[in-house]
Amino acid sequence: MSDELYPAVIAPLVSKRAHETLVKVKKFVDEECIPADTIYHEQVSHDPSKRWASVPPIIEELKVKAKKLGLWNMFLHAHYKEGPGFTNVEYGLMAEQLGRCLVASEAVNCAAPDTGNMEVFAKYANEEQKREWLVPLLEGRIRSAFCMTERFTASSDATNIQLSMRREGNEYVLNGRKWWASGAGDPRCKVWLVMGKTDASNPDRYRQQSVIIVPAHHPGSKVIRPTQIFGYDDAPHGHCEIEFTNCRVPAKNIVLGEGRGFEIIQGRLGPGRIHHCMRSIGAAEEALRYILARVTSPERRTFGKVLADHATVKAFIADARIDIDAGRLLVLQAAHAIDVSSAKDAQGLISSAKIYVPSMALRVIDRAIQLHGAGGVSQDFPLAYSYANQRTLRIADGPDEVHRDQLGRRELKRAERTTALLKAQSAEVERLRKQHNIAAKI
Known part of the structure; x- marks a missing residue:
């Protein structure tokens, strides 16, 4: 996809308003959030008595800017009256941009776990519960x-x-x-x-x-x-x-009532998994940007060559491009399936994305770390922290093994129909052999 905001094939699924918002989101991330990431980490107190008692001031400054730009609560789907009216595909593209750095999602009030919790309140809570908890969450006055x-x-x-x-x-x-x-x-x-x-x-x-x-x-x-x-x-x-x-x-x-907990968490986790995956796409894209800057730097020469001139490096870059683009389309397909039907009906696609994307992001970030040498695992670059965050996603919201099992069972449901089709095709082969006087192969 390189520098385009989204693949041309999904352009019909993106409204003009969503496109304009996406452009603003990217600009906000590029110009405000990525520079603020470093400041955020530096403002976190190293004093154990204060480390958990105060919030880096820069995040509240970013929130004020985001609200003025109209970039707020984009995650809440169009069918919720409290939301801004975007689809899962549209917000998924925004989440990709937000995933390129630490502070961006919180800056626009789209950070986990608040997003999932707000969706629980919006979808399942009664009006009193919404007034007490959903309203202040939507306004960004509290967290959860x-x-x-x-x-x-x-x-x-x-x-x-x-x-x-x-x-x-x-x-x-x-x-x-x-x-x-x-x-x-x-x-x-x-x-x-x-x-x-x-x-x-x-x-x-x-x-x-x-x-x-x-x-x-x-x-x-x-x-x-x-x-x-x-x-x-x-x-x-x-x-x-x-x-x-x-x-x-x-x-x-x-x-919602007693005995409805499993129903609630499934309603919460379906869209949330797609949000996580799109942020992972953003993290992988950002790692690739670091790769491109690193390997083309004239100061980085090995064996008489700029890093980019080595065949191995070019292969790293090509594999990263393929991996990211494949992951993005898989996630957008799942997001679209939720939009046109439901998270339950899109479960197979959600599982596919949840299995593939975090591992893909880890591969890309790992290549970036490798190409940065010792610096890649240090605090001088965001790569090590990004890797740590992505590694949790192979466990969070259901480990890979659970999603693989569910996906495998889903595929096996096609076995009877597939076997019947293969038998019918084999029978047709035999009929054609007899028709054309061809001896059966042993």
């Missing part, structure tokens, strides 16, 4: 966390979750532990969406779970620690382990 994954069970199967949500009168009592609650370390985080079991004995394993709204740091809850990704703690955002001990939450905070 999603608490599903658990440390002491295989969370790749969400039916395994153990956190107990027991009804007592007008309250639910929560007991258990969650971890990898991204965003829970942020001082602006005011609400957690927590998934637990309200009916562990239900014979339908997918009706045992519910989702409840818990105000952050509610009595009976305790943030144990932030977990790290390859040594990065992502302060002040954080990925936290949280313990619930007889945490009493009003029953009115249940979302």
Whole structure:
């Protein structure tokens, strides 16, 4: 695709308004967000007592600029009255640009986990819950966390979750532990969406779970620690382990009703996986830009040649271009399938994208690191941090193995029909052999 904003083949799917917004998003990322990335990291306090208590000022400055440009909440699909009216394809292209650096998604109020949580509120919450939590999230006044994954069970199967949500009168009592609650370390985080079991004995394993709204740091809850990704703690955002001990939450905070938790998380994760994948495309494109600048630098010469003159380097670049373009089309195909039908009907394409794209991005970023030598793994370039972020996506929102299993089962459903077709074709071959007096091959 090189420097075009999107492949020409999908141009009919992009409205004039979406195109104009995409142009503004790219300009905002190029001119404001990428330079701010370095400042953001430098403004994060190294004092342990302050590291989780303050937010780098530059992010709030970027938010003001983004709002003035009309770049706000683009992720919320056109069928939500609270959203700006873009399709998944259109926002997917914007997410690619946002994925080129750390701060861009938050600057336009399109950062995970808030995007998924806002979609939960918009799709499933009642009007009172929306007023209390969705409105301030949409305005960017607060942030949120999603608490599903658990440390002491295989969370790749969400039916395994153990956190107990027991009804007592007008309250639910929560007991258990969650971890990898991204965003829970942020001082602006005011609400957690927590998934637990309200009916562990239900014979339908997918009706045992519910989702409840818990105000952050509610009595009976305790943030144990932030977990790290390859040594990065992502302060002040954080990925936290949280313990619930007889945490009493009003029953009115249940979302949609008891036993609807699995339905809610599937509705949340489908579009979110596509958002992640498009940001991964952006991260890979940015890594390729670093490659191009590095290998054409006249100061970078090995064995009498500029790096770009080596055949191996050109092969790296060609493979990166192919990988990125293939990934982009796969994700856009999935996004379009959600737009014209639903995330459930697009599940196969979503799984394909979720399997392919993070691994593809890692390959491209790894090539960029290799071509930058020792500098590639240092803090002098954003490549190591980008690699660490992308590596989590092979686990987050369902590990590769789960998506491969689902995709394989989906393909196997075609086996009976395919076998019947092959038999019919073989029979036709035999008929044609007899018709043309050709002896059957042994």
